Amino acid sequence: MRHLATPQEVADALDGVGYLADDGLATAAFLALRMGKPLFCEGEPGTGKTSLAIGLADALGVEVIRLQCHEGIDATQALYDWDFPRQLLHLRALDGKVDPDEAEKSLYTRRFLLARPLLRALEAAPCVLLIDEVDRADDEFEAFLLEVLSENAVTIPELGEIRAAEPPLVVLTSNRTREVHDALKRRCLYHWLEHPDLTRELAIIRRRVPGISDRLSAQITTAVRRLRSAELLKPPGVAESIDWAHALLALDRTDLDAASAAVTLGAVLKYREDADRVIAAGLDALLAG
Ligand SMILES: Nc1ncnc2c1ncn2[C@@H]1O[C@H](COP(=O)(O)OP(=O)(O)O)[C@@H](O)[C@H]1O
Ligand SMILES: [Mg+2]
Structure with missing residues (x-):
């Protein structure tokens, strides 16, 4: 990941990829990078929150992984799920030839795990993790996010812990359709985006x-x-x-x-x-x- 040593360097690197940040925003992004904290961006739709995360990834030369929040989003959509059809195929292929305990064990391996954005971001680090429009998700999901963000790791009961080699740079956005909880905000640096002058x-x-x-x-x-x-x-x-x-x-x-x-x-x-x-x-x- 490219090293950006000052807010001005962040602004210049963003400018280089077509995103024009003002001093306040460039400083907030710089501090998020330096302090290893998530950046919480709130503002009216169209003020450049989503494109900031994409621009930062471009500027840093890393991948951006996006988790688009919506009503009813849960851990299986955000973190991981088991690939049921493939597990079924695998089981058929074994066709009773192995001991049932062994067969079951072979189903819950990395091979049959579908990594969703949060897990992908932990595995792909360094990267930018964009958690977009978090105000659309519900309270429960916020609590879950808080847990993942504070640990930079997840535990999958069948597999054990998966920890990011390098924590991703996390950018959360909200259009403020509702107030996001203090607990989540407290973990983050906060920046309010105005329409540009x-x-x-x-x-x-x-x-x-x-x-x-x-x-x-x-x-x-x-x-x-x-x-x-x-x-x-x-x-x-x-x-x-x-x-x-x-x-x-x-x-x-x-x-x-x-x-x-x-x-x-x-x-x-x-x-x-x-x-x-x-x-x-x-x-x-x-x-x-
Ligand atoms: N500071 C900026 N520099 C360059 N383009 C911008 C900037 N702010 C917004 N845009 C452009 O405006 C559009 C909307 O921005 P977007 O990031 O989708 O807004 P939001 O996520 O806040 O709703 C995008 O096409 C983006 O490229
Ligand atoms: Mg957006």
Whole structure:
């Protein structure tokens, strides 16, 4: 794993892979690396949490292993499971030729273990383990995560302990649809991600959408900032700014005026109520100046 000695080196390495971090975020990532602590990133959707983990892995030259959380996720989906169909085949192949105890023992070996993201991350270290949208999982799963993260090891009753040779760099993200427990946060360094400021967002668009003009990217960032302060159901994130840029380019529009905004609004606003509201207030007002 590449060694990054200062927050500035982290920022530069991220920049090198197309992720533009501000000082606060680069420092948080640096400290997570240096202190060997998980980094807990919270913020609105589209503020760059998931892509930070991917960018860090790129920058460090290691694999990123992603555990996408969802309602009802449990240990068999996160850690490991037994490969039942293969075990069955194996048993058939033995066809009563071995002693039942021996047969059973042969079923619970590494060969028949399906490693899910958490176990893969322990085995693949050094790597970046992205535990994405942890706010979607339930309390029980959080407690389970806490256990794995504090040990950097798991015990599989049939096999014994599997310990990471080198603990993975863990990045947890939350869109804050609910509050994650203090116990889990206490293990982590915490960073709140804001939408980027005007200059940074402009730079992100220019980086992610090659060939876009200064003028068009400036028009987009200005309009998106206005949309973010318009009390919408779903304020646009960076992803939407980038999509808007791609949509305008795809239609060969070189200018964000009321006409081009009207036909591309679906790239930025994802609720009918939001679109209605913005149109009622006037697209000219959104784009003025
Ligand atoms: N600081 C940044 N530098 C470069 N690209 C960014 C940055 N922040 C966000 N993006 C881009 O915005 C999009 C949304 O980011 P994402 O990480 O999915 O947000 P989140 O996980 O917070 O919802 C991605 O396409 C990502 O590449
Ligand atoms: Mg995300």
